[in-house]
Amino acid sequence: MKDFKQIQKWLAEADAVIVTAGNGFAQMEGLDMFEDAAFPIEYQAVSKKYHVKTIADALDKNFDSWDEKWQFWSQLINEYSVEYEPSKAMKQLKELLNGKNYFIATSAFGHFFETAGFEQEKIFDVFGDWTRMQCSSGLNHGTYSDLSVVKRYINGQGEIPRCEDCDSPMEIHMPLNAHFFPDEDANTRFRWFLTRNQTKKVVVLELGVDPTSPQLLDPMVKLVEQFKDWHYVAADLSQDELPDNIQKRSAGLGMALPEVIEKISKNEG
Ligand SMILES: [Zn+2]
The missing domain is CATH 3.30.1600 (SIR2/SIRT2 'Small Domain')
Structure with a gap:
């Protein structure tokens, strides 16, 4: 379902928004770990x-x-x-979440969200920083x-x-060896955020998550399956990749991130 009005409505009515941002998001902000030309x-x-x-x-x-x-x-x-300078899409995302109750779980380790001005205590850098x-x-x-x-x-x-x-x-x-210690405080804050909002209206916004950070994908889909007032908006998955039982309350967009952020941000029309 690529009904952006519907997605905007979910966002407008949401008590909380959870952003999962992965490798694709880092690429958008200029850091491509797998690029081999330059x-x-x-x-x-x-x-x-x-x-x-x-x-x-x-x-x-x-x-x-x-x-x-x-x-x-x-x-x-x-x-x-x-x-680093935040991209236009990053600024739009900041605008979109401004004043909202949000949490960001990201595998992008470049300190992008912090630099872009999101609140430190609402960010969990899953793969460190x-x-x-x-x-x-x-x-x-x-x-x-x-x-x-x-x-x-x-x-x-x-x-x-x-x-x-x-x-x-x-x-x-960063998790470069066996003794990486994730930020336990941020992890705890994230767990509490999930727990506190189980029965609330929540939008999970997946931005650029791929198999390089599986912990940001399946577990989040499972939570959406579990909690009936949660929505899943996936930039990277297509609609038919989403489980049957959440089809009606999810959107698999399969689109480039800047376009997704632009379209869900638009107020007019
Ligand atoms: Zn020491």
Whole structure:
């Protein structure tokens, strides 16, 4: 069902809106982990030395030294997050959610929603946030902003950051190894948000979620199946990919994100 008036009505009447934003959303905001045309040129040294063609491949590689890692991470974080400017669609989404009771669960780790001005306590960065760093020891010694580290590396004065508790090197806060600690506070806030709104009118808005973040897809569809006043609006799925029992209260749009956000935002007509 591509009835945008109906979707606008669901949104207008919703007590709460849950946005799930995945890899496609990150791409819209300029960060394409799997794009292999520009990477070997922009990140030539890393690409040649480690035989990698994409950001995703490079993040998976274990570099020879912490200094190399931070050099590389800093270049990425600077390009995609420090210099990030929200897209038009991102601004429209912000407008759409303005004044609404919302929560954002995202696998996009580039700090996009925070930079775009969404409220920090309404965001759960499921795959972490690479503008923050964690201890590499395997123990949970908290997370800290890494932006000053990034800045020093970009200015050619980089120094490997070390854990305040155990002096181990710090690493970016992403699930790159077995000891990634998700943001438990944000996770708890998200769980509470879901619980509090079970019997309310809720719209789940899926934006750019694909198999690279399955935890944002099936579990959300299951919740919509479970709670009768919830709606599912999926940018990436077609209507026939949605379960039979939620057909009438869901919309599988199968459209590009900027177009989806534009159409569900429009007030006129
Ligand atoms: Zn530590």
